[in-house]
Amino acid sequence: MKNSLKNILAISASILFFTGCEVERLPETNISDATFWRSESDLKTANNYLYTFLPDFGSEDNWSDDAFGLASNSISDGSRLAPATATGDFNSQYTLIRAANNILEKGPKTSIVGATLDRYLAEARFFRAWGYFNLLQRYGSVPLVTKTLTDDSPELKAGSATRDEILTLIMADLDFAGAKLPTPTALGTADYGRIANTAALAFKARVALFEGTRAKFHNYGDSKKYLTMAVAASKAVMDSKQHDLYAG
Template identity: 45%
Template sequence: MTASCSLDRFPETTFSDQEFWNTESDLRFAANRLYQQLDGFELDNRGDDNVNQTVNLTSNGAWSIPSTSANWSDPYKMIFTANNILIKGEKASLSEDIKNRYFAEAKFFRAYAYFQLIQRYGDVPFLTKTLDFNSPELNMPRTPKAEIAKQLYEDLDYAKDWLPTMKSIPAADYGRVSKSTAQALKGRIGLFLGTYAKYHGGSDAQTHLQQAVDGSSYVMQQGHQLLADYSKLFNQEGEGPSNSENIFVKIYGVDASNVILAHNYSRDLENGRVAMTRNFIRQYLYADGLPAYNERNELKAKRSSFYVAEGAEASYNEVLDNRDPRLGLTVFRAGEQAYKGTWTPTTTLGSRTAYATKKGFNIPDWQTSGSGTTDKILIRYAEVLLNYAEAQFELNGSISDDDLNKSINLLRARVGMNVSLSNAFVTTNQLSMLEEIRRERNVELAFEGFRYPDIIRWKLAEHALTQTLLGAKYNATDWVGADIKNLNLNADQILIVEDKSTRRFDPSKDYLYPVPLNEISLSGGAVVQNPNWK
């Protein structure tokens, strides 16, 4: 959907006009509302991969039960819109093929919204109809997420049957969902629920993991390609139908003179206001394909020969040297052209770690505040490949070199990481295949909103979110505007951003969000609070 589609003209959520719901244009117009309701750019500091200028309430013990929350209400607004289309669209005197195309869009978005809810809250009320003030479903209790998931898989298979292929969507309709979008979402849902069940004591892990493999495999047969230049994925050069890596995006506009919506993401990144932690830098491989730290941020006994002990680092850049090229595409090096000039390590301009984010920073978007038009990537083919590899391993306890070559090793080759992942390499170097698959996911999808849900489903949050968060190595010759007396440094002169003594994660409750109090009240108590939230 390009700017010429006038996506800024959306109908109201409720359609009462008796002349509506008759034509294909009506259904299309109604479906446009779903695209407008998609989440845009946000600064996600819930994990251990980055910090922004505010402290993470999840891991500092200040997370409390809200009265209301958009995390709950916004997905239900999308669900209402989708159900409205599915119910009222039936009256349209159109062929079944046309109606089913837009019903497929509605079912996709309904699945997308319900996944957001069950990812955060677990069991939630499951509605397939619209409600009014007298609807008995207002007092509906929470539906088991396994039951919801079963319907989501069915809806996404329906969407696969009735949506067009991505290649057949006209350029003017770029951004509308396709068969690939539906099955990629099925893969994402299956992987999350399958691994969550596996590591949190559930009983249906295999069923979900098979859905993840099936959905991802389907997309891998649709002719998608990785964009050759990783760095161009996140600016205007990577936009449009010629880039088949982008499977689902929220469209903002062509440029500052042709805008549907606008955002301020590049300005938000300025001067390291969203900054990678050293904890996460430790997860990047060295140029020889070997790590120094495991997924719990513990220094490995057998590690890369390129590793330099943190106390011995001679400069700010040394920890960034000889690494997976994606590290250099994600954070700025000292002396590299950045925001208003070259990046110089400091904590005085906004970065709490003294690192500054490169990935997603876009000069045209940055030049005028509030005028960013780079599209928000919601699903890309790289994620599908990672979902496939992880689901295959979790399902079977192993993965073939052939499957690694058509997934993870494609991602490495794209950025010039010349060491492939193979079973022999893992065995020879005493690595864990599962950890290396997860590591690849962390690195490829850094700062794209995956780290927190990943450590939740892997049941690693209770470890990752209670560790000291570290920043850059202080070196007086590299840094400017920093008084060492005002810096909290460890024995290796590494910046302590948040000490573990201040960080909290209660595994008895924090793996799920608290249900907003108003939702419990509005349900007449039928919706109950998540365990141990008081």
């Protein structure tokens, strides 16, 4: 009887011991923050998503005399109406901005440092500027979000930033990208097609020219400041000797 009682107690103690030891294992088939942000490959994969927001060339020839669309045009047939709520153009740009902000927050947690890390962060900042410029062109002043938000973030109820605040962020992002991204030559064939430093400079020139001419002909702001930026950024692209004029 005593032996049976001892055996029962021993088994009970063993059960309590093993159930008290929890082995926390992360899923091997799912991607999570805890398992993803570790290597350059992870960061490059995250950045690849940003490239999906670049426009394609599917039907843009329809805007010229090179081609025409088969479907009716909602503008010419009078059926186009102003949307009552946010459109895909608005939402998709904030999806891009959130992805870029997430990379800027999580990228430094990887094992890479220095110029290699800066390159991927520069790509993210280029695309964040891309998203905000698209919003600025279509909607003017919009909310300025520079970090990832949760469902209860107070920024979700914040008002719109001013044009100057949005442009300040865009220019800062493009300046960082222009300084930290590799040249087209340095990219090589393996990374052909990725954003280079001259792309950031050319995009800065485009943003500055847009805002400078808009300010000039709508009589607001400092048009000369932005037009001077456009000239300087364009000259930097030309002086880089990374590109030739098309001679065809």
